[in-house]
Amino acid sequence: MTRRIALAAIVVTAGLVAGAAAAPAVTSPRLARLVGARLVVGIDGTTASPSLLQRIRRGQVGGVILMGSNVRNAPQARALTASLRAAARAGGNPLLVMTDQEGGTVRRFRWAPPAASAEELGRLGEAAIRRRGNDTATALERLGVDVDLAPVADVPGVPGSFIAAQHRGFSTVPARAAKDVTAFSAGLMDGGVAPTLKHFPGLGLATASTDEAAVTIGAAAAGLAPGLLPYRRAIAAGVAPLVMVSSAAYTAYGGKPAAWSPRVLAVLRELGFTGVTITDALEPLAATHRVTLSQTAIRAARAGVDLLLFVGSERSTAAVYGALLDEARAGRLTRAQLQASAGRIDELAATYAG
Template identity: 55%
Template sequence: MYRLSLEGAVSLTKMPQVRIPSFHAVGAAAVLLALVMGVATGEPASAGRAATTPSVRELVGQRLVVAIKGTRPSASILERIRQGEIGGVILFGGNITGPAQLQQLTSALQAAARAGGRPPLLVATDQEGGAVRRLPWAGPTSGASELGGMKSAVIRQQARTAGAALRAAGVNVDLAPVADVAGPGSFLALQGRTYGTSPAVVSAAVSAFTLGLADAKVAGTVKHFPGLGAARQNTDQHAIRIPIGRTAFDQGLEPFKAALATGVPLVMVSNASYTTLDQKPAAWSPAVQRLLRGDLGFTGATITDALDGAAATRGMPLGSAAVLSAQAGVDLLLLIGSEASSEQAYDQLLAAAEAGRIPVASLRRSYDRVQRLKAAYA
């Protein structure tokens, strides 16, 4: 193992010092070269910080969105944030008791990032409407199935009001709206979480919802790309394979295209597999990334659906699922299990990056997309 520094090179160019943690020699050489090139070419700086080149630990850490336990952050979570090992936090109902408590929680999390000289955190939650509202005092009180029958202006206003409540509490990412077109037996439709069975109806509702959130400076997230409306079971508990034909597959893409046209900044990638593209879960599929970025032209950030379920249903460690998603090119990796499990996943991702199994160029592309998202919303 080696511990390398760019101390000499940086002093010659009068740039800030860049340190890289210990890693295998081959991986070290690749990372060292890439980081030197980043200094020389003046790549984009982290949101809210002076121009510096991120370490490998931060290139990896900024990809993680993790769950926390309780209504106050643990000392270990705060330290990991200070160390740059976490880029965002997802909050659930058990983390929230009221507006004042939530604002105190998010302020403490952001203070830890500032104390470590790190970029601000993405603070995310699921505020879809109806039963899926982590902030029970905020809207929309109507679920997606009801919203789908309303005018676009009404949906936008409800999303704007919800976004304002999120923003006031320190939440800057809403993992909504659901852009899936419901098919027969859709588990999402049974839960009242889809806007309808028509691509046109869903497209209009999704566009209005994302625009309303943007009005409140909250990042909307269309999910679950490339479409989960045909799934009859939840991907958190089952390994889902969707064998629909190309025509139905393309129809399911329409709401995502509509959302992209509004400038939605974040797309959540499904854990299902799509035989139209390949046999891999979408979060692990380079073909899905090519569809989203190549065919549809999306330039924003991507996030996985919760990887804990995807890993469990396919009999693999969480860290392995995270590495596969990172290798496929998904920018943000959502981990909703224990704090210990997310820390173990970070260690496995870091080891993969240090060994060169996650290319440095890919790490930097994702890092830059995440920082652009943070600059706009965090």
Template identity: 45%
Template sequence: MARFAMARRSARLASVFVVVAAVIGPVSVVPDADLSGSGGTATASPESRRLAGGRVVLSYRGLSPTEAVLTMIRRGHAAGVIIFRDNVGSRDQLIRSLRRLRKAAAEAPGARPLLLMTDQEGGPVRRLPGGPETSARRTESGADQGTAAAATLGDVGLNVNLAPVLDVFDHPGNFIDRFERSFAQDPLRVAELGRAFVVAQQARGVAATAKHFPGLGSAEREDNTDERPVTLAVPLERLREHGEEPYRAAIAAGVRLVMLSWAVYPALDPDRPAGLSRAVVGAELRDRLGFRGVTVTDALEARALARVGDTGARAVAAAGAGMDLLLCSAQDPRQAEQAGAALAAAMEAGQLDRRSFDESLARINELRTSLS
């Protein structure tokens, strides 16, 4: 079993975690995350609010979940929690925190296990000390990577990994290769290693997430959707034959989740980021590739979505496009509350189709139950 390293190794890793934080998500509240808008004022019935909470993943700052976070979970206002580096002090401390989160979930109406997740891609991109210590690009074995990730997460009680990255990088040093997050430039090699990662990790009880559909492999070094809008003008034929190949393999292998990109792909939808596009989520991922699992957004606070509006507007737009789980990763629980409140109000107003809403919940609930 993987164990947390103590002082010397933690110090050595600290600088790495800080460097990669900007690439894989925030370590503190993102300045552009609007937590004061309409998402916080929408009202709905307690039942609708609980249903909406079943589609939200929350985050918090510091080593211990606050009473406000635990209360949200007890009310059924969250389906999961994402863990960041600053939530981790030691192995024992993290285990205690996760135990408190699980206890709160057990007290919620219609109690189901929480989705407890993190990013443990490998090499420099890890939230927790431990494996996989080799980066995606330097590995020779996807199975070893997936096994190591499952050991690290399973040891403390996490049950979802937001990995592997299945983007096929176009050229060395670009956005997805900068921290060696992509397995290779060859889509068949990425498919082979990614599939092996998924199978090995999920065989050990940790759900895998293929990301970032339909691919960030063509993104230039500074094309970071956390920081700004990004458009990837990849021809449709290349996007499908090159970028999507690893996702087909992962779907065939039974990957449980797929995370969608916030980039715009004009070949599929010239107007909307992938995670806000029915053409991408529905027609491409579900209908064309046949994915039947849970879709999850990238960070809802990403600056690529600045023109969409505040937290509530982003949540409703993502749900309307067919996204199941909404990743509220600004490390401020108000973000998750506002996303859930806006979803509930939109559902009651008929802005979100109730049948589609229930189908999303059913997929999420099946995943949660299966990971108990």
């Protein structure tokens, strides 16, 4: 069942956690929260630190991602997510709790479904895939998770595709992949968890992982078009509340990494997508392109990506928050941009945040 929350009045205390530069006193609570809503951050360990809980209460964090290192068992995971939600309620701010539960080797909750990889699920019929999605959502919802960063919508299209090598694609046939991605997404939504199609506009032609290298895909727009079919189908079916933008660069769309590319975001919106966009983890993008984490986040925010995903240390994301706040105060991130993203994020949270 879809869950809804009433968004409380937003009361945010300006400033950063200890160890990061304090925000100027003139920063308005509203501006501080508009910036904070964009950040999805990782956790150090298996409990939320006092500094992270304080940031959540202050509205400096819009989401938290749980990795395998953050969870030991179901009771511990439920206690962790409950502590995060209590902090969000105390501050009157929505909070999205996310994880990667694709199936196969990419499964942060090792005891939860789906045990099968996307490639294995792709051998089943659409009805069975939808049931697996529903089973996954039921398990995640019980653990306090709102968003699954799945399914992978990439369609392997070249020999040596790293998506195929990792068994993360449903099918090498675009039409088949589109049906399967739509079915799994629908199943997640049936169970009250938001799916996230990834990695737009597609990594099926990549032979190296963007987590490990700076990847450029040189195909023309016509060569990329088959990889857009799963997105078209899921968007048309109304089962694509989030889309994750790739960290690869696409020559056909100007040659910037997709997360930094307004052209790529425009292509996605032209498909009819009106939901929330999110980056892939930004730490690898910063490392492979030899820029700071703050610069990486600022470029993605300026391009128009709504949620900025970080899986590294809490201290590093506190520093990024300060850098983004400076951009907003200087007008380089406009109030209109910030409000548009916050509106989409709040709508998502109103539907899914527990």
